[in-house]
Amino acid sequence: xxxxxxxxxxxxxxxxxxxxxxxxxxxxxxxxxxxxxxxxxxxxxxxxxxxxxxxxxxxxxxxxxxxxxxxxxxxxxxxxxxxxxxxxxxxxxxxxxxxxxxxxxxxxxxxxxxxxxxxxxxxxxxxxxxxxxxxxxxxxxxxxxxxxxxxxxxxxxxxxxxxxxxxxxxxxxxxxxxxxxxxxxxxxxxxxxxxxxxxxxxxxxxxxxxxxxxxxxxxxxxxxxxxxxxxxxxxxxxxxxxxxxxxxxxxxxxxxxxxxxxxxxxxxxxxxxxxxxxxxxxxxxxxxxxxxxxxxxxxxxxxxxxxxxxxxxxxxxxxxxxxxxxxxxxxxxxxxxxxxxxxxxxxxxxxxxxxxxxxxxxxxxxxxxxxxxxxxxxxxxxxxxxxxxxxxxxxxx
Amino acid sequence: xxxxxxxxxxxxxxxxxxxxxxxxxxxxxxxxxxxxxxxxxxxxxxxxxxxxxxxxxxxxxxxxxxxxxxxxxxxxxxxxxxxxxxxxxxxxxxxxxxx
Numbered sequence: 056x057x058x059x060x061x062x063x064x065x066x067x068x069x070x071x072x073x074x075x076x077x078x079x080x081x082x083x084x085x086x087x088x089x090x091x092x093x094x095x096x097x098x099x100x101x102x103x104x105x106x107x108x109x110x111x112x113x114x115x116x117x118x119x120x121x122x123x124x125x126x127x128x129x130x131x132x133x134x135x136x137x138x139x140x141x142x143x144x145x146x147x148x149x150x151x152x153x154x155x156x157x158x159x160x161x162x163x164x165x166x167x168x169x170x171x172x173x174x175x176x177x178x179x180x181x182x183x184x185x186x187x188x189x190x191x192x193x194x195x196x197x198x199x200x201x202x203x204x205x206x207x208x209x210x211x212x213x214x215x216x217x218x219x220x221x222x223x224x225x226x227x228x229x230x231x232x233x234x235x236x237x238x239x240x241x242x243x244x245x246x247x248x249x250x251x252x253x254x255x256x257x258x259x260x261x262x263x264x265x266x267x268x269x270x271x272x273x274x275x276x277x278x279x280x281x282x283x284x285x286x287x288x289x290x291x292x293x294x295x296x297x298x299x300x301x302x303x304x305x306x307x308x309x310x311x312x313x314x315x316x317x318x319x320x321x322x323x324x325x326x327x328x329x330x331x332x333x334x335x336x337x338x339x340x341x342x343x344x345x346x347x348x349x350x351x352x353x354x355x356x357x358x359x360x361x362x363x364x365x366x367x368x369x370x371x372x373x374x375x376x377x378x379x380x381x382x383x384x385x386x387x388x389x390x391x392x393x394x395x396x397x398x399x400x401x402x403x404x405x406x407x408x409x410x411x412x413x414x415x416x417x418x419x420x421x422x423x424x425x426x427x428x429x430x431x432x433x434x435x436x437x438x439x440x441x442x443x444x445x446x447x448x449x450x451x452x
Numbered sequence: 453x454x455x456x457x458x459x460x461x462x463x464x465x466x467x468x469x470x471x472x473x474x475x476x477x478x479x480x481x482x483x484x485x486x487x488x489x490x491x492x493x494x495x496x497x498x499x500x501x502x503x504x505x506x507x508x509x510x511x512x513x514x515x516x517x518x519x520x521x522x523x524x525x526x527x528x529x530x531x532x533x534x535x536x537x538x539x540x541x542x543x544x545x546x547x548x549x550x551x
Binding site for chain 1: 462463464467470471472473474475476477480483
């Protein structure tokens with residue numbers, strides 16, 4: 056760590072009890088982020104609060120740009136990234152929606168900005184509680200999306216995200232659930248700065264905005280050229296999965312924790328697999344343990360990387376199951392839960408006849424507990440095949 | 453007419469030649485915006501005081517000063533009329549474009 060540990064006590068012991076939001080801040084600090092531009096929004100506020108304090112106390116040698124909106128925050132990040140700086144921001148819900156235009160600009164401009172997003176339900180009704188519709192609404196903006204389940208994973212993923220993004224020039228969004236992760240304190244192993252520096256060298260872009268080599272960036276692009284730019288973005292996006300696995304293994308070698316595309320909990324011999332994302336993945340594990348005690352062979356597949364979608368891994372893990380229940384804390388109105396759509400498309404044409412059940416629960420921060428998963432498991436086991444497009448769990452009827 | 457900076461038309465034959473980011477992959481020199489014009493500036497040089505304000509204000513860099521007199525580049529002039537509006541000597545008239 057550069058200088059003394061900020062706010063959370065000093066000393067050389069690297070384990071700290073921190074909230075999920077501060078795990079993002081520490082991740083950005085250890086990554087030696089050079090420019091941060093952000094606008095505060097509940098439940099993200101502590102992320103940038105701590106980063107601004109780190110900048111003020113010189114614990115982090117970065118420029119903190121205060122802006123008047125999230126749109127401007129992303130715009131500032133894009134300019135800084137184009138000039139060759141490692142750039143970080145964080146937001147949530149309405150703030151992310153306001154950034155939407157510039158999210159396309161970041162990926163289209165191939166600027167490896169890394170952003171933290173705290174999953175918060177979209178208004179109205181005005182909500183500060185968790186659901187995934189904010190980040191999943193940005194599905195097609197060309198950003199890599201990571202869904203984290205613990206504070207440790209948040210910190211580690213920020214560092215990995217910079218490595219992956221800067222390697223392929225694609226921006227990343229690191230997502231965590233409002234309150235159940237953002238404001239929950241957990242023990243987090245904070246890696247040593249020297250080792251992080253070794254893992255994540257300074258950002259040296261191939262191309263950057265510099266007066267010595269003037270270029271026009273993002274100008275009018277005729278039909279003659281635009282198509283190829285998008286082709287290249289997709290081709291590089293297709294390399295992200297393998298790079299996450301590779302950099303995840305490298306991270307494990309150096310820090311003892313593997314960072315992959317999915318997390319498989321007892322899926323290998325499971326008859327019923329519960330597919331989840333974010334913190335509810337850890338909740339599902341508790342339910343899996345309880346179900347196993349009752350003699351039901353359950354397993355949990357937690358999808359960590361949503362974009363690019365890990366089709367092959369998901370397919371290979373799920374094909375051994377008898378039944379699959381996909382649990383979504385989000386909805387695409389007029390369709391299904393969004394992870395459910397993705398899982399279906401991963402299996403189509405590859406795995407025939409596997410009954411897939413789509414559940415929606417926990418919207419707007421309604422609690423998802425182990426008993427929610429037990430209810431889902433029992434429902435799935437009681438039917439031969441899905442009878443409804445969507446099964447709602449927890450609606451007051 | 454003073455010669456514009458030369459630019460070669462960029463044509464990529466393969467995606468491999470296309471830069472990673474949309475950067476300097478076209479030139480506005482090939483976009484002859486003069487075709488957009490409905491009215492054109494006509495400069496009455498007898499009244500011109502050679503102040504250079506039309507040259508300075510033209511948003512499309514379509515007015516040049518040649519041997520101290522303004523000349524309009526009709527390949528690019530969109531006919532916005534800013535030069536006529538700003539001219540202190542009122543020597544620029546916007547006249548109907550005949551195509």
